[in-house]
Amino acid sequence: MSKQTVVQLDRVNKWYGKYHALRDIDLAVAKGETIVICGPSGSGKSTLIRCLNNLEQHDEGGIKICDITISENVKDIEKIRRHTGMVFQHFNLFPHMTVLDNCTFGLRHVLGMPVSQANEVARDLLNKVKIGDQEQKYPGQLSGGQQQRVAIARALTMSPDIMLFDEPTSALDPEMISEVLEIMRSLSKDGMTMICVTHEMGFAKEFADRIVFMEAGSVIEISPPEEFFVKPKTERAKVFLDQILAH
Amino acid sequence: MNDLNFTGKPIEAREPAASQLSINRVVEWVKRNLFNSWFDSIITLLIILLLGTVLPKALDWLFFSATFSGAGRADCSPDAACWIPIRQYIDYYIYGPFPESEQWRVNSAFAVGLFAFPLLFTQRIPQKIVIGYILFLPVLLWVLLKGGFIFEDISTSALGGLTLTFFLGIIAMCLSLPVSILLALGRQTKLPILRWICVGYIELVRCIPVITFLFMASLVLQLFLPGGVSIDVLFRVLFVLIFVSAVYKAEIIRGAIQAVPKGQIEASYAMGCGYWKTMAYVVMPQALRNSVPALISNFIGLFKETTLVMILGLLEVMGAVKATFNNAEWLGLHAEGPIVVSAFFFVACFSIAQYGAYLERRIRRTKH
Ligand SMILES: Nc1ncnc2c1ncn2[C@@H]1O[C@H](COP(=O)(O)OP(=O)(O)OP(=O)(O)O)[C@@H](O)[C@H]1O
Numbered sequence: 007m008s009k010q011t012v013v014q015l016d017r018v019n020k021w022y023g024k025y026h027a028l029r030d031i032d033l034a035v036a037k038g039e040t041i042v043i044c045g046p047s048g049s050g051k052s053t054l055i056r057c058l059n060n061l062e063q064h065d066e067g068g069i070k071i072c073d074i075t076i077s078e079n080v081k082d083i084e085k086i087r088r089h090t091g092m093v094f095q096h097f098n099l100f101p102h103m104t105v106l107d108n109c110t111f112g113l114r115h116v117l118g119m120p121v122s123q124a125n126e127v128a129r130d131l132l133n134k135v136k137i138g139d140q141e142q143k144y145p146g147q148l149s150g151g152q153q154q155r156v157a158i159a160r161a162l163t164m165s166p167d168i169m170l171f172d173e174p175t176s177a178l179d180p181e182m183i184s185e186v187l188e189i190m191r192s193l194s195k196d197g198m199t200m201i202c203v204t205h206e207m208g209f210a211k212e213f214a215d216r217i218v219f220m221e222a223g224s225v226i227e228i229s230p231p232e233e234f235f236v237k238p239k240t241e242r243a244k245v246f247l248d249q250i251l252a253h
Numbered sequence: 254m255n256d257l258n259f260t261g262k263p264i265e266a267r268e269p270a271a272s273q274l275s276i277n278r279v280v281e282w283v284k285r286n287l288f289n290s291w292f293d294s295i296i297t298l299l300i301i302l303l304l305g306t307v308l309p310k311a312l313d314w315l316f317f318s319a320t321f322s323g324a325g326r327a328d329c330s331p332d333a334a335c336w337i338p339i340r341q342y343i344d345y346y347i348y349g350p351f352p353e354s355e356q357w358r359v360n361s362a363f364a365v366g367l368f369a370f371p372l373l374f375t376q377r378i379p380q381k382i383v384i385g386y387i388l389f390l391p392v393l394l395w396v397l398l399k400g401g402f403i404f405e406d407i408s409t410s411a412l413g414g415l416t417l418t419f420f421l422g423i424i425a426m427c428l429s430l431p432v433s434i435l436l437a438l439g440r441q442t443k444l445p446i447l448r449w450i451c452v453g454y455i456e457l458v459r460c461i462p463v464i465t466f467l468f469m470a471s472l473v474l475q476l477f478l479p480g481g482v483s484i485d486v487l488f489r490v491l492f493v494l495i496f497v498s499a500v501y502k503a504e505i506i507r508g509a510i511q512a513v514p515k516g517q518i519e520a521s522y523a524m525g526c527g528y529w530k531t532m533a534y535v536v537m538p539q540a541l542r543n544s545v546p547a548l549i550s551n552f553i554g555l556f557k558e559t560t561l562v563m564i565l566g567l568l569e570v571m572g573a574v575k576a577t578f579n580n581a582e583w584l585g586l587h588a589e590g591p592i593v594v595s596a597f598f599f600v601a602c603f604s605i606a607q608y609g610a611y612l613e614r615r616i617r618r619t620k621h
């Protein structure tokens with residue numbers, strides 16, 4: 007492979023009690039790639055993406071992020087988390103902080119950057135997600151789309167190498183979805199490595215380099231979008247696509 | 254979202270024009286709220302009757318027929334309040350037996366203590382400074398009122414009245430919150446031994462009456478200490494007040510910690526923040542905000558519990574007032590003392606409650 011591999015999963019397994027949530031997952035993501043993970047509800051998409059920054063712990067196999075292997079070592083895990091930014095379905099902004107303070111949180115408390123410098127970095131990114139004029143508001147005073155844009159800016163402040171998105175538009179009203187997708191598009195264009203769990207097939211068609219289709223804890227297909235949408239390899243993927251595209 | 258105009262300031266609701274507030278609307282309000290049904294009407298009439306008979310008598314007893322000045326008991330009417338002893342002993346109620354030449358220290362203590370109040374209300378001063386001041390206040394009060402550092406020592410028996418109430422109340426309030434935060438975190442931690450200690454401590458202490466601990470602090474503790482060593486009774490009383498009320502606060506805070514959504518912690522972890530920083534900057538601030546109403550009630554309760562030290566012979570304001578009414582001259586006046594004490598506690602506790610209400614308003618402003 008010509009490009010550097012930044013995410014490497016090697017036969018990853020995970021159980022919730024007796025429930026086998028991830029089965030032998032193998033995946034390698036190159037720098038700059040945009041990966042879309044899709045699949046029916048309960049297939050393990052969230053579990054997989056949350057294992058990448060150790061919000062969930064996998065039980066077997068290896069996960070390597072930017073050449074750091076996930077282990078019990080807390081320092082390593084914190085390092086991995088600094089290399090990855092995560093955007094959640096429900097934004098998870100800190101409601102007791104202003105938009106600006108949300109975005110300087112990591113810079114101040116994790117990197118120990120002085121406030122004025124942190125504010126500068128954060129303002130720059132808030133402008134990039136077109137929300138610079140709302141920096142003194144609290145998250146509760148913003149619309150869902152605006153909150154999600156702030157959440158993306160907050161994750162970007164740590165200048166991550168990889169961005170993880172877990173259904174970033176699923177909690178949004180339709181008219182706000184596009185404003186968030188637009189930000190994701192420009193990130194993808196700028197060469198950010200992205201792993202997105204999403205049902206936005208339009209985004210997947212246009213920007214994904216590869217699509218990972220999951221079912222019952224296994225990855226059953228990895229194809230470029232032109233193949234996946236036109237000629238899915240499995241019957242299950244075909245049914246899934248029919249269902250999701252029927253809307 | 255709020256109604257916002259172009260300057261970004263909330264649009265204020267307009268006052269209705271004065272002419273609209275006519276008699277009609279008053280009548281309308283009275284009809285709707287006081288005489289809505291025959292049952293409402295009866296209740297309203299009964300209350301009016303009750304107030305009509307009791308209120309004039311009460312006001313008469315308290316003020317109109319009451320005696321405010323005079324030489325002694327002989328000047329007082331037996332059918333109305335006699336405020337003469339209150340005026341006579343007011344200095345004693347405030348300063349207790351504190352040496353007169355040192356009373357400026359009490360005044361300074363009141364000043365630095367009450368200064369915390371505007372400090373808590375302002376948003377101009379950085380929070381760190383306010384918290385620092387609150388944590389430093391107990392030391393300041395101890396030095397001013399009890400001595401140490403450059404100040405002459407004052408014997409414990411010289412502390413009394415409002416001075417003592419203030420001393421115990423403020424110090425206990427300032428220190429019990431940090432202790433309770435640590436207890437709540439301890440009860441949440443994954444370290445088993447620490448968790449068991451915290452759980453055991455909380456369960457034990459909250460099932461035993463405070464007054465028992467106060468007795469034990471003064472008597473039992475002495476049994477365990479090697480002969481000759483004694484800890485100042487004020488110190489022991491404070492210890493009990495702080496560590497008992499912290500238990501209730503810890504449970505309030507623990508509940509509020511659990512109510513903080515898991516996603517908040519995950520968002521913080523996902524940025525590489527560790528456990529302690531996540532607790533300090535993400536979880537605790539939200540938990541404390543959510544527990545304001547319950548914590549304020551607890552603070553009010555704690556402030557009033559300072560009256561219990563009376564049983565150890567410490568004459569805080571209630572004890573001081575009671576003592577003066579044991580004077581032969583004023584024997585038999587039962588109501589005046591408690592009324593004055595009630596008035597004082599009401600003012601103090603209502604102020605605490607107002608601070609709580611202010612905090613809630615401030616927190617609400619960050620939502621919607
Ligand atoms: N904390 C947990 N404890 C037990 N089971 C869990 C837990 N989290 C997830 N699961 C189970 O693991 C499976 C995969 O869950 P996951 O959230 O990864 O699915 P998903 O593909 O993200 O689904 P969705 O599209 O609904 O978000 C589900 O069957 C779920 O019930």
Ligand SMILES: [Mg+2]
Pocket residue numbers: 051052053173
């Ligand atoms: Mg999911």
